Amino acid sequence: MRILLIHSDEFSYRVTQKTPIAEKLEDESIKQGSSKECLVVFSAVEKGDEINKTYVIDQTASEIKKVTDQVGAKNIVVYPYAHLSPNLSDPKTAVEILKGVAEKLKEECSVMRAPFGFYKAFKLSCKGHPMSELSREIRPVEKEVKEEVAKEVPKKIAKRFLVLTKEGEEFGAEEYVKNCEDDEFKILVEREALGRESPGSGEEPEFISVVKRYNINWESFSDRGHMKYGPEGNLLFELIAEYAERIIRGLGIPVYSVRGTNMFDLDMKPVREHAELYGDRLYQLDVENKKFVMRYAACHQQFAMIKDWTISYRNLPFGAFEVADSYRLEQSGELLLCFRTRKMHMPDFHVICRDEKESLEWFYKIHEKIYEALDELGRNYELLINLTSEDFYNRNKDFLLKLAKTRKKNLLICFYPPGINYYWSINNEYHIADDLNRPREIGTVQIDFGNSKRFGIKYTDADGNEKFPFILHSAVIGTIERYLFTLFDTAVKMKKEGKPPMLPVWVSPTQLRIIPVAERHLKFAEELAEKIKGVRVDIDDRSETVARRIKQAEEEWIPYIIVVGDKEVEGEKLKVRVRETREETEMTLKELEKEIHKKIGDKPFKQLTLPIHISKRPIFNV
Numbered sequence: 001m002r003i004l005l006i007h008s009d010e011f012s013y014r015v016t017q018k019t020p021i022a023e024k025l026e027d028e029s030i031k032q033g034s035s036k037e038c039l040v041v042f043s044a045v046e047k048g049d050e051i052n053k054t055y056v057i058d059q060t061a062s063e064i065k066k067v068t069d070q071v072g073a074k075n076i077v078v079y080p081y082a083h084l085s086p087n088l089s090d091p092k093t094a095v096e097i098l099k100g101v102a103e104k105l106k107e108e109c110s111v112m113r114a115p116f117g118f119y120k121a122f123k124l125s126c127k128g129h130p131m132s133e134l135s136r137e138i139r140p141v142e143k144e145v146k147e148e149v150a151k152e153v154p155k156k157i158a159k160r161f162l163v164l165t166k167e168g169e170e171f172g173a174e175e176y177v178k179n180c181e182d183d184e185f186k187i188l189v190e191r192e193a194l195g196r197e198s199p200g201s202g203e204e205p206e207f208i209s210v211v212k213r214y215n216i217n218w219e220s221f222s223d224r225g226h227m228k229y230g231p232e233g234n235l236l237f238e239l240i241a242e243y244a245e246r247i248i249r250g251l252g253i254p255v256y257s258v259r260g261t262n263m264f265d266l267d268m269k270p271v272r273e274h275a276e277l278y279g280d281r282l283y284q285l286d287v288e289n290k291k292f293v294m295r296y297a298a299c300h301q302q303f304a305m306i307k308d309w310t311i312s313y314r315n316l317p318f319g320a321f322e323v324a325d326s327y328r329l330e331q332s333g334e335l336l337l338c339f340r341t342r343k344m345h346m347p348d349f350h351v352i353c354r355d356e357k358e359s360l361e362w363f364y365k366i367h368e369k370i371y372e373a374l375d376e377l378g379r380n381y382e383l384l385i386n387l388t389s390e391d392f393y394n395r396n397k398d399f400l401l402k403l404a405k406t407r408k409k410n411l412l413i414c415f416y417p418p419g420i421n422y423y424w425s426i427n428n429e430y431h432i433a434d435d436l437n438r439p440r441e442i443g444t445v446q447i448d449f450g451n452s453k454r455f456g457i458k459y460t461d462a463d464g465n466e467k468f469p470f471i472l473h474s475a476v477i478g479t480i481e482r483y484l485f486t487l488f489d490t491a492v493k494m495k496k497e498g499k500p501p502m503l504p505v506w507v508s509p510t511q512l513r514i515i516p517v518a519e520r521h522l523k524f525a526e527e528l529a530e531k532i533k534g535v536r537v538d539i540d541d542r543s544e545t546v547a548r549r550i551k552q553a554e555e556e557w558i559p560y561i562i563v564v565g566d567k568e569v570e571g572e573k574l575k576v577r578v579r580e581t582r583e584e585t586e587m588t589l590k591e592l593e594k595e596i597h598k599k600i601g602d603k604p605f606k607q608l609t610l611p612i613h614i615s616k617r618p619i620f621n622v
Contacts, residue, residue, distance in 0.1 A: 001049050001056050001097065001139075002084040004042040005064070006124060007071045007132040011040045013079070013114055013122035021091040022117030033112050039064070039073035040124065042081035043101070045094035047284070050266065050291070052140040052276055053097055059138045060097075061104035068109060071131050078102045078113040079122075090291065091117060160415040161193035166404040173412075184433040188382045189412050191439045198437045205435055207488040208337050210501075213556070214509070215620045216484070218337065225335045225342025227481065230620045231610055232509040237345070239507050240480050241323045242604040244347035247369055247476050248321055251362075253351070255319040260301035262325050266291040270455045271300060283327040283342075298324035298348035299473070303455040306352065311459040316469065317353045317362055323480070324348045338485040339440065345480040351472040352452075354459070356425075359447050359470040360399055363426070366474050370430055370443040371407055373477050377490050377504070381430040382439070383407075386414045388422040396426075403428075423450025435492045442478035442486055447471075491557070500579050502557045506603035511596055512537040513558045515549045517565035524569045528562070529612060532593050534600075536608040542615050554579070560596060 012034035025031070041064055049056045068076060078101055082088055089097075095116050102113040114120065126132055163176040171179075173193035180186050190196040211217075215230020229237050249255050263285060264271045275282060275293050283294035295301065302320045326346045334340050351366070353359040374381050385400065387393050393400070393413070404411050416422065430443035452458070452468040461467050477483045487503055495501040505511055512535050516525040522541055529537045540549045546563060553561045561577040568574055573586040587595065611617050 001046060001060050001137070002044045003060065003064070003136050003138070004081070004084060005067050005134045005136070006040045006042070007073055007127045007129070008035075008038050008040050009125040009127055010034070010036050011038055011077055011122065011124050013120045015115065015118045015120050017119040019117050019119065023091070023095045023115055025115055030113065030115050031118070033077075033114065035075045035077050035112055037073060038075040038077050038112075039068050039071065040077045040079055042079050042084060043098060044080075044082055044084035045089045045097045046085050046087050047089050047286075048140055048282075049089050049097060050093040050272075051282060053093070053100065056138055056140055057097055057100035057104055060101050060136075063136045063138065064101070064105060065108065067131075067134060067136075071129075075110045075112070076105055078105070078111065080114060080116045090289070159417065161189075162413050162415075163189060164400060164404065164411045164413050166401075166408055166410055168401055184380060184439075185382045185410055185412070187433050187437055188384060188431050188439045192384055192412060192414070203436055205336075205489070206492045207435065207485070210488050210491065211338055211484070216338070223342060224332050225330055225340075227337065227341055227343070232620075235509050235606060235609065236484065236503075236507055237480055239604050239606060240477070240483050241345070241347065242606075244323070244477050244480070244483075245321060246602075246604065247373060248319060248347070248349050251319070251365060251369065253317050253319055253362075254315075255321050255349075257321050258302060258305055259322055260305065262295050262301075262327070263292045264295060264300045264304075266293055270303070270451075273454055274299065274451070281328045281330065283329055294327035295324065296326050296328050297346055297473075298322045298326070299350070299451070302348070302350055303451060303457060307456045311352070311457075311469075313354060313459055313461045316459060317351050317358060320350045320352070322348055326479075338481045338488070341481055344482075346475055347477065347480065349472075349474045349476065351474070352457070352459075353470045353472065354461075354467075356447070356449070356470055359472055360396070362472055363428075363445055363447060364399075364402070366445045366472065366476065367403060367428065368406070370445065370474075370476050374430070374432070374443075374486075377486065379432055379486065379490055381432060381443070382412070383409055384412045384414060384429040384431060384441075386416060386427040386429065388416045388420075388425055389418065390415065392425050423454070424448045432486060432489070434489050435496070440482075440485070440489075442482050443474075443476055444478075445472060445474040445476075448473055500557075500582055502559060502579050504603075505559045505596060505599035506601065506605070508557065508559050509536065510538050510556070510558050510608065511535050511600075512560045512562065512592070513553045514539045515546060515553070515561065515563045516541060517546055517563060521564050521566075521569060525564050526612075528564070528574075528589060531589055534605060535593060535596050536606075538608060538610070538612050538614060540614045550577070559599070560592065562592075 014032040064076060078098060080098060098116060102111050105111045161173045163171040163173060173189050177186060177189055187198060214232045216233035217228055219226045219228040266272050266275060285292045306320060324346050326344050328342060330340050330342055351362050353362060371381060400411060425447050427446040429441045431439040431441050434440045448471040452471055457469060458466045459469050491501040491503060514525045514528055514537065516522045525539050529539060550561060559579050562574050572588055574589060575584055576587050576592055577584050
């Protein structure tokens with residue numbers, strides 16, 4: 001919303017011609033008007049204002065009232081003036097907001113509103129004092145959005161924090177920080193509760209240069225914040241997506257995989273209401289005079305489907321799952337490869353539960369899965385628990401202590417302010433401390449009691465009554481991009497601890513590299529590659545020295561390297577360089593195959609899609 005405010009001795013207007021977008025007039029008398037000693041507010045409603053119309057109306061009226069009091073104007077004229085902006089909203093929104101501003105001002109002031117969508121002649125006499133010509137821009141408020149799950153609180157509203165220890169003691173954030181030892185939980189408390197940035201916050205993290213070696217980078221032909229994946233990067237992506245689904249299917253309930261569109265009509269009430277929680281983080285499209293929003297999670301699609309299902313209490317609980325391409329208009333200065341992107345891929349999981357009791361039971365099971373997934377990487381999560389009421393805390397303190405005691409964790413509790421119509425009760429954020437000691441949110445789980453009613457999702461209970469279920473939202477491993485971030489950040493930490501940096505074997509694009517000493521050993525190398533099963537293997541057949549090829553394999557973090565020469569051709573044993581231990585050990589091919597399969601475990605496996613001979617591959621520049 002843009003406004004130009006003119007303090008005027010006298011202002012008058014009259015309608016001269018109607019346009020195709022003219023509002024329907026309930027009162028013909030407003031086709032002309034005049035006012036003296038007035039503040040004339042030339043107004044342009046812009047695209048994006050429809051996302052939070054209430055806020056735009058309230059803030060615009062507040063700014064106008066403030067200027068009215070400052071200049072001592074007796075009257076106000078709200079006058080539509082499209083020329084203030086090249087980015088105008090649709091006529092319906094414009095009329096609704098302009099009417100809303102006028103009605104809001106009428107509570108305290110004398111107000112005249114000129115009609116929208118008409119050509120008008122006007123006369124204006126400006127007073128000419130220093131404050132007689134002012135302009136203002138009102139943007140829709142950016143709601144507080146915590147990465148994976150929206151939480152509807154304007155930034156200006158204060159939250160309250162406390163630390164709940166695993167022993168059940170409560171401390172204020174400042175008190176806790178003064179008396180605790182330095183650790184990753186302290187870093188979380190300082191950042192989230194006290195607003196203190198870590199010393200390394202302005203530095204570029206080391207993992208970025210590593211990620212690019214795997215053909216993962218920003219796409220320069222797109223909008224900022226959109227990533228591209230070359231052959232190796234795409235392999236990592238597909239493996240992680242399958243891994244996320246396996247975790248979810250291991251929970252022991254039916255999980256229905258769905259797929260749908262990534263854009264939704266803002267004229268649909270549930271879509272519009274849900275979208276309003278995200279403020280100006282939304283990607284929007286104008287298509288054939290209609291407004292659409294690009295989804296920021298799989299919620300819209302899954303809820304739009306489930307509302308049409310006939311569900312009995314006997315069917316509950318069940319899950320819905322999709323790796324959803326999701327879009328959030330993050331600020332360009334905050335973008336970080338793999339971590340903060342404008343397009344992301346969320347393994348989005350919802351569990352439909354009968355009531356709060358059942359939702360808490362499954363909340364805990366998902367909580368454990370989130371920790372188990374990170375345990376496999378040898379990393380640590382610290383927990384921020386967001387709550388929307390003191391009542392929930394008091395009723396469920398034993399449940400929260402169970403979360404703390406099971407993992408021997410202190411908890412940072414954030415209470416959102418009362419008096420807001422929340423649709424959720426608890427949202428857990430799982431943070432790692434990255435290489436630069438910054439808290440980074442990865443996994444999430446949330447209990448939602450409001451969206452089933454918003455979207456019309458119902459189930460029939462044992463007595464035949466229709467009820468609205470509770471819904472769990474979860475991104476168990478975070479987005480695909482954030483799990484990649486975690487993998488590479490873990491590797492950088494390994495390096496700083498004096499360990500060889502590497503990815504887990506199951507996700508390493510090449511798990512075994514065979515290096516023939518000379519051309520006469522190439523056939524034997526090919527035979528080995530053919531015999532070993534369930535392993536991604538390639539052959540470095542280039543005419544480089546053996547030392548150079550070994551060095552490059554190590555730079556690529558290949559978990560297992562074999563050099564084959566005359567001795568290997570003639571014998572049964574192979575000398576294997578094992579990256580994890582920095583050891584060279586002798587194994588038969590079968591022993592090596594068994595060793596690699598043990599490292600892969602129950603994780604997904606996909607064949608390498610690149611040519612097995614490195615000499616036949618193009619060079620993938622980043």
